[in-house]
Amino acid sequence: AQKITQTQPGMFVQEKEAVTLDCTYDTSDPSYGLFWYKQPSSGEMIFLIYQGSYDQQNATEGRYSLNFQKARKSANLVISASQLGDSAMYFCAMREGLLWDNNNDMRFGAGTRLTVKP
């Protein structure tokens, strides 16, 4: 069974600095997708970034990048130039099966609460 681990319950970062949120995963499927979601205090789940297991390059989306180390089974989220609005819960998630496969349920880690200090 797939498993996602986020070992940092809480993180603090100074405004304008970079921060790395850790995520490790466990799967026996060679094909999978890794996702990061942000949940602000308002409660909605916001998709941030995606990395496929066969992608050769690390994914980037604006200030977000994913440090993908396949051999270590880690998919850390890097937020550059932190802003006060980045304060939120961040969830790492994985979905097995990139090819046609109906059983693509998404599993989540426990989350990391990031607080950006002014």
Added chain:
Amino acid sequence: NAGVTQTPKFQVLKTGQSMTLQCAQDMNHEYMSWYRQDPGMGLRLIHYSVGAGITDQGEVPNGYNVSRSTTEDFPLRLLSAAPSQTSVYFCASSLAGSGANVLTFGAGSRLTVL
């Protein structure tokens, strides 16, 4: 474009009561799912569906029923609510068939069972 719509946003139940959380999406997504979110435990999958007439269990299915009679709707039923079912519930949908498909979430439903 409404996306994923959940109702109600808030609900208080007494132990033993039943209720249905509604979820509808207008994106023609084959895949729909229900999660519950509890402090320190992230989101845990309750049930999911890959199309009308097809449902399957996730990590924590006990105490919940689902059905999928249309592509658009995926209601979650609590037949006899228990205090342990106090949680925030999220419905989410996506295209099916690939682990690359992004889940789109509803706004969540906060349920309290007394």
